[in-house]
Amino acid sequence: MDYKNHFDFMKNRNKFFGASIAILLIGLIVLVAFGLNYGVDFKAGTSLDINAGQTVTREKVDQTFESIGLKPSVVSISGNNDHISARYDTILSEADVKKINTGMKAAFGDKVSQEVNTVSPDIARELGFKAMIAVAIASVAICIYVSIRFEWRFAIAAIIAILHDAFVVIAVFAICRFEVNLPFVAAVLTTIGYSINDKIVIFDRVRENLRFTRLKTSEDLSNMLNNSIWQTMARNINTVVVVLVAALCLFIFGSESIKLFALAKIIGLTSGAYSSICIASPLYYLLKNKSLGSKTRAAAVKE
Structure with a gap:
């Protein structure tokens, strides 16, 4: 099925990049100026x-x-x-x-x-250090997994998008001055897991479509990626909505101790669904398009 009449994600990629960069820059400025509002888990x-x-x-x-x-x-x-x-x-x-x-x-x-x-101060420092190590190990492991299962372009696009999702959660908590504690770290780690799941679904379809598509121009690549996104859209939306409903229930009906965890999950799930379509896929387009340009130039030289 041809999805040319649907929304063109590749054509509007710069708008998505601009919106994400703006949010991340604001979060970074707040982080540098004020830091995070650490809870008792990370602050004596x-x-x-x-x-x-x-x-x-x-x-x-x-x-x-x-x-x-x-x-x-x-x-x-x-x-x-x-x-x-x-x-x-x-x-x-x-x-x-x-x-x-x-x-x-x-x-x-x-x-x-x-x-x-x-x-105590010692435990607070140890918890903070271990939390950073946990996030770093998860990110590296996912990068290795995607590199083995797919090609390096998929891996680079996926890891950038995953880091984007993790930092969006951190940025929102920094801007809104929500308390950061151990459940927050758990929310960031599970956000990374759900985020890579969305991206794997789309990249699997992209890899499958690559077998039956002859890519000669940037437009061919753009159409193939847009088709892959729309072919997996229903599955991605259904998966995210089901988990979002559960997270919303925890936020509305859960105890005070898990409300911020649920909120971080809601932010992370929303960002993960967005970045899979609007960040990871356009990033792969930019990387793959460079190789197409190189092949075109090489063919022109031979002629």
């Missing part, structure tokens, strides 16, 4: 997740912490206004944790419960 300190057992107000919560004498650096209220998250940049002692628990029960009743997470 103590965080408290307190279930008040009733609806609370920000004013009442602030007054309670002031009366206790241990005011956190960051306080947020979520859920049905019954969940209090408090972040301390210092490590609280057991006596301080008990003091907070006693003060909260005095203010909001005996149904108050709290969860405590404490990270």
Whole structure:
């Protein structure tokens, strides 16, 4: 089937490249200027997740912490206004944790419960280092896999697009100042996995179509890639939508501890679907088109 009447992704590739570069540049500027908003997993300190057992107000919560004498650096209220998250940049002692628990029960009743997470400076540094190593190993392994299964042009296009997806998630979290913790790292790694799956589906079809297509001009290459994208469009959309529905359910109905994980997944899945079509395939077009130009020049010289 000829898909000439459908949207031409190759023709509009510069628009896609421009949009991605703009987002990534803004994210990079924010990262350099302000860094990421590290959570307790990567920053030494103590965080408290307190279930008040009733609806609370920000004013009442602030007054309670002031009366206790241990005011956190960051306080947020979520859920049905019954969940209090408090972040301390210092490590609280057991006596301080008990003091907070006693003060909260005095203010909001005996149904108050709290969860405590404490990270020492050494553990925070170790977790940060291991997180970077994990992302690097995953990226290299995927690059090797694609190089073996396909040709090097596919591998280069895929790895650039995968890094694009990972950095889009990081950029959005940096710009919006969302908290970065271990579930965020897990979301980035799973984003890489889902992202390469979308690209493999399209590249498999491209490789199959290459066997039956004689590429003489840039237009032949462009038509072949556009046809490959549209032939796999339904499958890619169905796969992404199913996972997006699950991620949205986690974000809407899940507990506070996994909401940011679900949000990172939503961003990563959306970026992965976009980059598979609008970044990876056009990048392959640019790389392959150079080889076509070289062959054309070589044939002209022989003649």
